[in-house]
Amino acid sequence: MSPGYPGRFPPKAGAGRPQLTRALHTVLDTCRQDIAAFRTAPARPWDKPSVHGGREPVTELDLILQERLTAVLGRAFPGIPVIAEEGLAEIPALPDDCLLVDPLDGTAPFLAGSSDYAIAVCLVRDGIPDQGVIDLPAHRIRVSAAPGVLHVTGDVTRLPRYGPRTVLTSPSHTSTVRARLSDTTWSVQPVATASVKITHVALGRAPAAVYAPRPGSGAAPWDYPAAALAVAAAGGTVRDTAGNDLARTRPTRLDGWLAQLPSPDADLSALLRTTAPNP
Incomplete structure (x- = not known):
């Protein structure tokens, strides 16, 4: 299902x-x-x-x-x-x-x-x-x-419903994510909390959500695995920067993750590139 x-x-x-x-x-x-x-x-x-x-x-x-x-x-x-x-x-x-x-x-x-x-x-x-x-x-x-x-x-x-080519991300990550989207038909919307962003994807309210890797930030092991299970049960995936499926991987601290429902024409993997520190 x-x-x-x-x-x-x-x-x-x-x-x-x-x-x-x-x-x-x-x-x-x-x-x-x-x-x-x-x-x-x-x-x-x-x-x-x-x-x-x-x-x-x-x-x-x-x-x-x-x-x-x-x-x-x-x-x-x-x-x-x-x-x-x-x-x-x-x-x-x-x-x-x-x-x-x-x-x-x-x-x-x-x-x-x-x-x-x-x-x-x-x-x-x-x-x-x-x-x-x-x-x-x-x-x-x-x-x-x-x-x-x-x-x-x-x-x-009762939940917000985002467009069919919308990526949810943390408010402080919106400019980074927007810059990495080579396909300009995608839009970026800020949603502050990891489990909330991922759950929006699981419930079909948005097709994708990302926590872009940034120096000095990360996701803790209690932030994402429950919601990752929900996305997997809905037919999608939540993956880390190494490509691991987070519904089937030991929880740990992460630099970044990408949650996505199946989409044959959407490769969003560039969103998980590591960001170089600001000079």
Whole structure:
């Protein structure tokens, strides 16, 4: 099954939702309530060290969501380590079996009032992404994925729908991506958050998304594997700069990635060229 583009997205019927989806169903509803409460009475953020170097914002909400998610996952998957973003100063070595949690992917755009944020969880088995859940609270859409299975709840038409030759990328990467598109029939649209960009592709709202390699930036192992599973289940691929299929590759820190639905006339591989440092 593939949602295609630009047709409507048909959720795939399967034997039942994956275990990870069942485990997270109730707590993700609670997390949506926490997010709504924070929007009503926001608390001041503070800066934390980024695992890529530099600083980035964090809020009490990030910590609340992480605590809720890790507690539920610890009970549902006893003995499997839960590796969550908050509190980590660097990316650790990942065990073969683990749960990767980004409690609020896109804290900065969330604080700016954007809808481009998500909760992302991935179960890794034998070093390979096995099950993923991406919740888009601003749109009340939840996506669950496993090899060959894609399950969606919510109204996908609530999401923006981009043109049939549109590449989504980070706001700070738009000029770089536009310069690399030799085919000028493609346009570039900024979307701030990795899991959100990739999920737009999985749900057929855009044909491609890219995180262009740039010095001093990168994608953490909890940023992308859940959404990569969704793209694979929809018939597309998410690949890194070496061409590895990220739905079938051990999660790690990445310099860049390209998510794309099948398109016989679109070679976007040039978007993953490494950018030389600015003089």
